[in-house]
Amino acid sequence: MFDIWQEIFSTIRKNKLRTFLTGFSMAWGIFMLILLLGAGNGLKNGVSVSFGNAAKNSVYIWPGQTSMPYKGLQKGRLIKFDETEKGYLKREFPFISYFSASIIHWNPVISYGKEYGNNTVRGVEPDFAEIDNVVVEAGNGRFINEVDMQQARKVIVIHKKTAKGLFREEAALGKYLVVDGVAYQVIGIYEGEDRDQLPDVYVPLSTAQRIYNPAEGYRNINFMVEGLSTTEENEAFDTELRAKLGQKHTFDIQDRQAVWVWNKLKNYMQTMGIFKGINLFVWIIGIGTLIAGIVGISNIMLITVKERTKEFGIRKALGATPFSILKLIILEALLITGFFGYIGMVAGVGLTELVNNVMADAGSTEEMSIFRNPTVDLPIVISATVVLIVAGILAGYFPARKAVHIKPIEALRYE
Secondary structure, rough: OOOHHHHHHHHOOOOHHHHHHHHHHHHHHHHHHHHHHHHHHHHHHHHHHOOOOHHHEEEEEEEOEOOOOOOOOOOOOOEOOOOHHHHHHHHHOEEEEEEEEEEEEEOOOOOEEEEEEEOOEHHHHHHHHHOOOOOOOOOOOOOOOOHHHHHHEEEEEEEHHHHHHHHHOOOOOOEEOOOOOOEEEEEEEEOOOOOOOOOOOOOHHHHHHHHHOOOEEEEEEEEEOOOOHHHHHHHHHHHHHHHHHHHHOOOOOOOOOEEEEEEEHHHHHHHHHHHHHHHHHHHHHHHHHHHHHHHHHHHHHHHHHHHHHHHHHHHEEEEEEHHHHHHHHHHHHHHHHHHHHHHHHHHHHHHHHHHHHHHHHHHOOOOOOOOOOOOOOOHHHHHHHHHHOOOHHHHHHHHHHHHOOOOOOHHHHOO
């Protein structure tokens, strides 16, 4: 066996340029496939993150202002959401699973002792934690509950950043902070890596109604829907939702400014559909690159075998078996394609990981948010590399198989 490898290395040294070209075709095909797939994944992950931590099947609606007359009413009317919306929407749409109205008090001064900030106060119902994925871990208190709502308690749930900024090294739970002159007791601390620089603080909706918004109605309504699994179903739901709200608040269903609807699941599915197309395109380009590499390897291996046909005739005349000659060619092809395939794989994975680390060090800034974690799953990388190695081996096997079946006397005359 040692003699075989010694002979293979001797052949490679004699044909350095040809060996390099064969290997470069291999390495470049793998390298480009990994980069293309990594770029596609980076875009997809960035867009997925831009949808935030909230449940993908959540729907957000905001009251607006009518832009067209309807049933004798003039345009320019303000639509107002109130406490009757919850019962009405749940009756009309039984598949609504969670529901929370919201009231927003923009950028008040929030203080504790000498420390202060300007986090937005959002009055919400208990279901909001599920809808927007506001997670209060064990040991960090709790979120708003029904008793807080019924008694309109002055309690507040704050983000970990807010707690650290206001309370420094003190334990925040149970302490009181002041929001525009009103004292609230901290009952929970939530976390979330994708939250804003100044994350919201949450108080019971009933409390926010009494203090900040006694007559203006809800700022928006949030809920989750179950069982809508296609874009068409979500489109139909949006149309029906506008129709029901139009009946209740007397506006034209075609009036898009009367009520603003953001169906997160529909938007998410549409976006993911676009990325399926992008992913398919990337695979087509990547497979084309692999095929180009395979063609390059095939051509070079064909030339290699053709040049060595006379050598094969001499070997057979001296008693070498066809199998021993085939094994020599296959091992040579395996060595070249395996070595350079590994280099291409390492280079591709290394570059995508380097880009990922650089972006992670830079932080999740707005500029970086559209492109995140541009890496490729290892099984895909290995599978593509194995495919190209097998192709390289077959590219050497078939012409060698043809050559070794030529009679020695004919092979000796082969030019």
